[in-house]
Amino acid sequence: MPIAAAGLYFALAIFCAVHVVRTRQNLYWLLILFGFPLLGSLVYFFAVYFPNSRLQRQAMKTVAAAAKAIDPQREVREARLLFEETPTAQNQMRLAAALLDAGQAQEAAQGYEASLAGPFASDPEIRFGAARAYVECLRHDDALRLLEALRRDRPDYRPEPVSLLRARALAGTGQAAQARAEFESAIARFGTFEAKAEYAVWAYACGDLITAERLRVELEKIAARWNPLTRELNDPSVRRLMAARELGARGA
Numbered sequence: 273m274p275i276a277a278a279g280l281y282f283a284l285a286i287f288c289a290v291h292v293v294r295t296r297q298n299l300y301w302l303l304i305l306f307g308f309p310l311l312g313s314l315v316y317f318f319a320v321y322f323p324n325s326r327l328q329r330q331a332m333k334t335v336a337a338a339a340k341a342i343d344p345q346r347e348v349r350e351a352r353l354l355f356e357e358t359p360t361a362q363n364q365m366r367l368a369a370a371l372l373d374a375g376q377a378q379e380a381a382q383g384y385e386a387s388l389a390g391p392f393a394s395d396p397e398i399r400f401g402a403a404r405a406y407v408e409c410l411r412h413d414d415a416l417r418l419l420e421a422l423r424r425d426r427p428d429y430r431p432e433p434v435s436l437l438r439a440r441a442l443a444g445t446g447q448a449a450q451a452r453a454e455f456e457s458a459i460a461r462f463g464t465f466e467a468k469a470e471y472a473v474w475a476y477a478c479g480d481l482i483t484a485e486r487l488r489v490e491l492e493k494i495a496a497r498w499n500p501l502t503r504e505l506n507d508p509s510v511r512r513l514m515a516a517r518e519l520g521a522r523g524a
Contacts, residue, residue, distance in 0.1 A: 284310070284313040285305040285306055285312065285313050287313075288301070288305050288312075288313050289301075289302055289305050289306070292305070345374060347370040347373065347374070348367075348370045348371055348374050348376070350370075351363070351366045351367040351369075351370040351371075352367055352370075354366070354367075355367045361387060361390050361391065361392050364383055364386060364387055365383075365384075365387050365392070365395075365397070365398060365401070367383055368380045368383030368384045368387065368401060368405070369401055371383060372401060372404060372405050372408070377405050377408035377409045378409055380401075380405040380408075381402065381405035381406060381408075381409050381411070384398060384401055384402035384405050385402065387402070388402055394425070396422055396425075396426045396429040396430075399418050399419075399421065399422045400418075400419075400422060400429070400430065400433070400434065400437070402414075402415075402418055403415040403418040403419050403422070403437055403441070404437060406418070406441075407437060407440050407441055407444065410444060412440075412441045412442075412443075412444030412445045413445055415437070415441040415444075416438065416441040416442065416445060419434060419437060419438045419441060420438075422434060423438070431461070431462075432458060432461070432462045432464065432466075432467065435454060435457065435458040435461070435462075435467075436454075436455075436458055436466065436467060436470045438454055439451045439454035439455045439458065439470070439471075439474065440470070440474070442454055443474055443477075443478070448478060451474060452474075455467070455470065455471035455474060456471070458470075458471075459471060465491060465494050465495070465506055465509060466506070466509050468487050468490060468491055468494075469487075469491060469506075469509040469510070469512065469513045470509070470512075471483070471487055472484045472487035472488055472491065472513055472516065472517075473512050473513055473516040475487065476516040476517055476519065476520035477516060477519070477520070479520070481520060484516075484517070484520060488513070488517065491513065495510070
């Protein structure tokens with residue numbers, strides 16, 4: 273029994289050590305893990321692995337979504353109060369992001385424009401946030417300009433969201449062929465539910481029901497395997513898809 277337990281402790285330490293190397297954590301963790309296999313592994317799991325795990329991120333997103341549903345304007349109120357008390361560039365960015373998430377795209381765009389004129393104009397979060405606000409305001413040319421610059425300067429920054437937002441901006445400027453190519457590229461590269469859903473939304477909007485229905489069938493197969501947490505996290509994409517399908521059916 274002691275030998276089996278020791279083997280289990282060592283296997284757990286190996287698992288954590290692999291995570292240390294893959295995620296480029298500080299190498300002193302290796303000394304802790306193999307010097308104290310059980311205690312070191314437990315400390316590493318709760319201090320590093322679990323807080324950075326996908327499950328933890330999903331749980332945090334769910335909690336945030338629930339809080340937003342209960343009081344959708346809370347973050348806007350807090351961010352506005354903070355900016356009024358301390359009008360720094362960081363607080364201005366937070367307010368703009370809160371306004372955008374609350375559906376107040378026009379005011380959010382104004383806040384992002386002020387940030388783009390300041391010392392953090394090249395910050396990718398500001399560029400992407402401004403582009404999102406511009407798309408929601410139907411200022412697609414402005415959004416496309418920012419996204420092209422962002423992709424050129426920071427090709428590693430959130431490649432999938434940038435690609436999907438760029439596709440929407442291209443569609444908004446009447447570049448249907450380019451928008452289709454961007455959507456298909458996003459699906460080929462990432463293959464996520466969100467990428468397929470956004471492509472289907474666009475296909476319904478432009479009357480391409482063959483593509484839209486083909487994607488809908490694929491999406492329903494994916495959604496059938498979801499657990500409740502995954503279903504809740506993907507709810508915004510599902511709602512957009514359902515609304516687009518309704519409008520597509522009316523226009524058909």
